[in-house]
Structures are given as structure tokens and as C-alpha cells.
Amino acid sequence: MIRFDNVTKRYAGGRDGLSEVNLEVEAGELVFLTGHSGAGKTTLLKLIALIERPTRGQVLVDGRNIGRLPARAIPKHRRSLGMVFQDHKLLPERTVFENVSLPLIIAGMPRREIARRVRAALDQVGLLGRESAKPESLSTGEQQRVGIARAVVSRPGLLIADEPTGNLDPALSLEIMTVFKRLNQVGVTMLIATHDLALLDLVGGRRVVLADGRVSGGSG
């Protein structure tokens, strides 16, 4: 599903976010990406989402070298995966329903189908009934779950998440992880960056450890 072949990402200014990373994630896997702050976790996810391009090496998603995709092909690529952000990136002016429906509107889905899918996604994260609430009236954990619902509403085969539990207390974190595990059980491939090692001990799953931009351990 995802393959990194000797990938180096050098930022403008000369800092290497990633150095010669090799990594393979099979379809259906649940992989946790860990490592110290500045290790390159976010950089790795940004390369997958084409927010950044690799300086050297190949990033393959579904067998395609996405590093070579032209700019106009980026939107389609992004629509094919789900993304969860640490700061959840919900639109504060929009209701929960509108926020979750955004990927489907972007994809041009008919309205009726959208309503059905949005409710199904909200149901998966246990937020059915909060559709007309504004994000700010939700708790942090609930907001994060809305973000997850938005990431899965278009039923992507791959979901990437950058510290989705970074702002949450242990109980909420575990709740979020449970949601991820459930999604993984229905076949979604997942790559989740986190430095919450205690949580990982509870959840299990494969780990890839990054240090200074290199894969330093885990089952990479």
C-alpha cells in the first residue's frame, strides 16, 4: 500500500526531515509511527499526503510514485486518503454535519447520498445526534472524533493521522485509539504518528520508530 524507497526530504534551509528512509506498509495494516520530537514523523506523513515532495527516493502509494505526480493530480490523490490532524482542522463556523460532509461535497457527491454517509460516519465515532452542533461547543475528544469522521466519510482505503491524541487525556486517547482499531478491523490501512508510548502498550499494533529522520527501530 505504502512504500518508501530510500526517501530523503531536505527542507529549504538544508535541514533533513527524513534521511534515506525505507518503509513498507501492507494493505490492511495498522502502523504506529513513533520517535522523539523532530524525528520526522510529520514529514513522513506530509510526503504521503503530497504536502511536501521527496528530495530523493520514491514514495509509492498503491504502486504509484506519487513524488512524480503533477500539481494538478494532487487533489485527486488527497481525496483517495483520509487525514486526521492533531489540531483537527475543523471549520469553526460550520456545523459538525457540514464539516464531515466537506470531503463528499468536494468529491461532488449527490446531496442525499452525502446525508446518509455523514450520519454513518458520525455513528462510527459515536457522535450521531450532534450533527447541528458547532465544533466549539464540543469537547476536545469529541472534536477529534469529528475530525476522524471527516477523514473516513469518503471511505478511503488509507488513513494517516498525525498525533491524533496529542491534546487528549489518557482516557480520551484510548477512546480515540479504539475508534481507529475498529476502523482498521473493517479494512482501513492506517499510519498513525504518535509519541504516546504508554498508549501504544495498551493498544498494540506494529511500530516504526524514527530518530533524526531515519528508521531506527520497530518492525520497519
Added chain:
Amino acid sequence: MRQWLTRHAQNCVASVGRLVAHPGGTLLTVAVIGVSLALPAGLNILVRNGEALAGGWESVRDFSVYLQPGAELANAQALVNELENVVDIQSVELVTADAALKELRDSGGFAGVLDGLEKNPLPHTLVVRPKAEVPAANLERLAAELGKRDIVDQVRLDTDWVARLNALLDLTRRGIWLAAGLLVGAVVVIVGNTIRLDIENQRAEIEVAKLLGATDAFVRRPFLYAGFWYGLVGGLFALAVVAGGLALLGGPVARLSMLYGGSFRLVGLDGTSSLAVVGGGLLAGLAGAWVAVARHLAAIQPKV
């Protein structure tokens, strides 16, 4: 295709919703656009009314060409034929010396004096009617040229004030084009700036949309629709302003005309001009939005 149309329709309606959601700012923008477009439209009406007014004195544009006393009738006729072929001239009437004398005699008063003459002292005269749209400058050139001919004694072009009016109308017409150009340019800038602010205000939404895989076209569309609506409603607003102005002036003008024994009525905007106002507004709105979108949307790239 149907899906594409539906999406456009939804966007179109949604953009109205967004504009209505901020009535204050939207109204202000529409009003500024409306006034900007109403100005050239109003000037246009001024000129059209001036033309209507000037057109009523068409005969004043006629001018008389007095031939040398004793000029041959055949030569006079030849000149008539020649002038009738000049593009600026609509018709030429030859008043022969005999006809002029008869007319003078019939009008009475001079009977005794005229009878005492053994020769007709009057020359042949040509009454030239220029075409309506011929500018005064052409008439003057024509008159001067005719005056230089041997057969011609004198040309009386008594159209000074009509010439001035026409010159003024001409100037105003050009002024309108200039003003219209400038003001449409202003509308482009106004809409462009408004859309720029809209884009700035929706920066977060645009970033998120791009992160979720929105194409440039998707992100662009609502802003182009907004520009479209600003322009369209601004154009209609301009028509309303013009109609209001005409309604205010119509009564007094009719009264004034009546006092002068005339039947002059104010001419309003015709269909073509109305369409030009609305269409111009619409295009200027779209253009403004396009400029803003082209300059500011690409710069917004999502950061994580």
C-alpha cells in the same frame, strides 16, 4: 454532466446564501458598483436627450448656397447633381432665380419695386440638407469648399449653435466612453478587492478544502459566483438609480417643455443600453473576481 450542472447550481445558490449572510458589506459593495455604473448610464441618457432635442432642428442644419448672379441654370443643375452624390448630403433643392422672384412677388410688398426691374436681380440658390448624423465639422468643410468655387457667390451656413450643440454632444459621447471605461475599471477593482477580502476571511476554509483534496476549480468557483452576483445585482441597482433619476426629472422636464410650447419628453435608457449596463456590471464583476482569485488563491497552500 448532470452532476456537474447540479454542482454549479448548488454553488451558485450557495454563493447567494453567503452574500445574503453578510447583508451590510454586500449592500455596500452593490451600491458602490451600482452608482459607478449609473454614472455613465446617466450621461448616456443626457446625450440621447440632447440628440433628440437637436434632431428637432434638423432643418436648421440646412444651408443655402447662393450662386453668382447670372450663373447659367445648366451649371446650377450640374452642381445640384454633383452635390447629390456627396455622401454627407441627403438632398439638394434648386431654387431658380425665377422661382425665387415669383415667391418674392407672391409674398407681396415688393411688387412695385420688382416690376420696375428689367432683369431678375436674384441668383439661383441651392438649399442643401445634410444627413442627420454628419458632424458640424464636415458641414463647415463642405461649405468652405463650396464657397471657393467660381460659380458660388456665398454660402450661408447658419448652424453655429447646432454645430456647438453637436460638438458638445460629440464631446459628451466620447466622455461617456471614457467615463464608462474608467468606471467599469473601478468596478473591477472594487469587486476584486471585495473578493480579496472574502478570500482572506475564508483562508482557513480554503486551506482545509485543499487538504481534503479540493481542486483549484472547486475553490475558485464560489468566488467567481460572488463576483458574478456582485456585478449583476450592481448593474440592476444602477438601472434602478437611473430609473429613479428619470422619474424625478420627468415631471419638471415636461412642465418646462410645455412652458416653451414644445412636446419634448425625456428619453429613458433603451434596451441595448440597459443590457450594456447589466452586462458590463456582470463582466466587470467576473473580471474582478477572476483577478482576485488568480492573484490570491494560488498563494494559499495548506500547512500542517
